[in-house]
Amino acid sequence: MAFSEDTSTNIGTYDVVQAFKNSQLCKVCESENARMNFSVLCCPPCKVFFRRNAQMDLNTNQCIYDGHCDVTVKSRQICRYCRFKKCLSVGMQRELIRASHGPQNRLRVNNKQLATKISSINISRNRIIFSLGVIPTLNLLRNDRSLLTVEQWSLLSNVVNVYDAKSPVANVRNILSIQSSFPPKIRLKIAATNMMDIIGSQFVAVYSFVEAIPEFAAMPPSGQATLMERNILNTGGYSGVVIFREAGVCSSEVFQNGFLSKYGSQLTNEVTKVIGRTPMDLTLLKLLIPIVMFSTCSDVVFPVIKNVDRDNITREETGFLPNTKHLLKIQNIYVEIMFKYMIYRYGYDEATMRFAGIIKHFLDQSMCSKHANEVQAHAEMVETIVIESERLLISKDRIDQ
Structure with missing residues (x-):
């Protein structure tokens, strides 16, 4: 009986610890080191991803895999569309993205302005040319x-x-x-x-x-x-x-x-x-x-x-x-x-x-x-x-x- 009670206690403790660990995982890709960002627990990479893709229009963009991609730590870079859709589905809010006031961030312009008004931007002494138009998803995955x-x-x-x-x-x-x-x-x-x-x-x-x-x-x-x-x-x-x-x-x-x-x-x-x-x-x-x-x-x-x-x-x-x-x-x-x-x-x-x-x-x-x-x-x-x-x-x- 003593052994049975100890075993039950150990199992219960493990479940509690495991549940606590799971509660700290990123809601988007389930990676560790999640923090509260944009009203949702997410990891730093998903935080950056959401900020960079906040202007994405899910009606005009498409998933090359029928919109059913699994978003995990290993696969989160495969499909930008499905990852951003999951960000929204778990409750990340675009409205909480605040405009930064740093010298480099002042040069950031939303995608619509970039597509219609700007063909190039001077940053410090270097000139970076941004080609206009939608970038195909596959071009973003050359390393993957x-x-x-x-x-x-x-x-x-x-x-x-x-x-x-x-x-x-x-x-x-x-x-x-x-x-x-x-x-x-x-x-x-x-x-x-x-x-x-x-x-x-x-x-x-x-x-x-x-x-x-x-x-x-x-x-x-x-x-x-x-x-x-x-x-x-x-x-x-x-x-x-x-x-x-x-x-x-x-x-x-x-x-x-x-x-x-x-x-x-x-x-x-x-x-x-x-x-x-x-x-x-x-x-x-x-x-x-x-x-x-x-x-x-x-x-x-x-x-x-x-x-x-x-x-x-x-x-x-x-x-x-x-x-x-x-x-x-x-x-x-x-x-x-x-x-x-x-x-x-x-x-x-x-x-x-x-x-x-x-x-x-x-x-x-x-x-x-x-x-x-x-x-x-x-x-x-x-x-x-x-x-x-x-x-x-x-x-x-x-x-x-």
Whole structure:
């Protein structure tokens, strides 16, 4: 009994001490040595950051990571937008920033005056030229780019921007909105049809997205058609994870009634769990899509051997794709970008865990895609999209010739 009482006392003392330490942390980045600044406990770096960025307009500035950056001691320099937004969310007040009267601070002018009236300022004997306009966020991070090169940053941004441009999320939201406007009986009748339209749009969007990737566009039409047929099942399925998450499909009546009626309760539960475990950083998922598309053996466990003749497209399908070395080289480009991006955002240890988590998440989704393809309506829909994609590829090639 004495031992039990001592243990309880020790635990209670530790909790109190830990709670006291936590109360002294910076409310923005959770670093130590926090002091009360602008009505909030914050560390000196966050105090300086808030003062320097007090004139930032969150309506005109944007976050390159969808506005969901984690602000910690290690990552606080990554995104200026999210850090300043958190400063405001924890209660830091611009009104408490007092104008200083020192000889150097007299030269400080707010950003609007700098952008409209001043092109250069003399400070003592040196003349510093300030270029006007908004400075891109990436230019502020030259020392924080980790292993990513400028070309890799550009490729990463292009992949995300192209995916967002081709994504059917807006159309999916419109389908869900129209569905909710009908009476209950009609909603129940059209739920399955709307659900199949949503799923079909995610596979069609994959074709639009992939054809904009330079490495895919440089391939011959036969290679493009082969990749589409072999990898669209998993690529379209994983793209659907992003679309379902962004459009809120799983919480809709269309999914709860339409998906259930088409695919059954077991697959409905599996899909719901996979969507619920989707990583918050959707940039990683968007990077994974070209990695899967350039895979040489996504269905190697179930190899398909058949002769295909569709509109002058004749080839033999086997368990492996031709020119595998070239495809692996392309795939490695995006794998390298993904892992460097994760190191850049989360550090090496957490990046390793996140990378493993994404692979596990993809494998879980792949099983959902496999089970979905066992439903005849689903398999026929995917096959129709593949055939139409092949026709488009061949017709474009003939036009180019």
